Amino acid sequence: MKDTQALKDFLQTPRKIVITTHANPDADALGSSLGLHHFLVRLGQEVSTIVPNSYPDFLEWMPGNPLVINYEKNKEKSDELIFSADLLFCLDYSGFGRIKDMKEVAEGTKAKIALVDHHLNPEINPDFNFWDDHAAATAELIYDLIVDYSGKEVIDKGIAECLYAGIMTDTGSFKHPSTTSKIHRMVAELIDLGADVNKVSRLIYDTNSLHRLKFLGHALAEKLKVNEEARIAYFVIGEEDFKDFRLKQGDTEGLVNYALSIKGIVVAAIIIQRENEIKLSFRSIGDFAVNKFAEEYFRGGGHKNASGGMSELSLKETEEKFKKLIEEDILKTHVK
Ligand code: 5GP
Ligand code: MN
16 A cells, blocks of 8 residues: 555645664665655655664765764664654664664654555554565665655656665566566666666675675685585674674675575575674575565564574574574475
């Protein structure tokens, strides 16, 4: 359901608006947030964008980047903004469990809630609903919202590049099954509206440090574990790898796809330890629903073919738990 008209009525009066997105923001989270931010500013609204924690530096090129408030570094100001907001946008997430320490103040705010997201099983009950799990990216939903609201002419080069970044990354560079003809038409419009696709793709994908490339070689040679019979492949990355290769946030992004690219593999994972936190990412091809697997065993969720979760066990114990459960589940579902 899309509540564009109701939102339009509500915004007839200038409002205090806060845009939020999920922890460890990716290009879709940040691109859709900043795209919407610029649009709302053009409408004459008072807008703030708050992220729960920091994001990788290959996202810092986005127009409006200096406006983004990092909750971890500005708790007091952020709490005040969220508490006194008239409207809170939840972008690219649909459960307050995904915004870390911002959860409490977001749950307590009297602001109306607008949900713009494409993840399954939303937990948030919004006043304005733009949720659609068929969307390839939240940036696609923001594009539709803006076009419905004002017409596409309002989209300038900056907005177009923010939205393009979200769509490009969430479709795996137009390779995932979510890449519909509608997506290609939308991207054609974004190009006509000024998006420089070569620039955006270089800024996101071609800014590797030498350390990161050497780490990629090391991970592929030493860290990739494959069980051909169960058709799984996964990486386990410890804190020492971050130190040895001077890795930064975002440097492990995309690694899991190499595991999934092996012929015959249907489920891939990466288990990463960082600062007393163990994060898991899952990917699958075809029928095996990794969001259900993440939800059931690792307090996570996501999409059928791409999900994530976390673990409080040690790295070794997490690996053992993952291996046992995934092998059992795969055998049970007779994945083809
Ligand atoms: P990634 O592996 O790229 O971090 O995430 C893949 C997908 O799973 C994304 O759509 C993301 O929103 C979702 N996801 C990742 N981590 C978590 C988590 O801890 N909880 C939930 N509910 N979803 C997650
Ligand atoms: Mn997304």
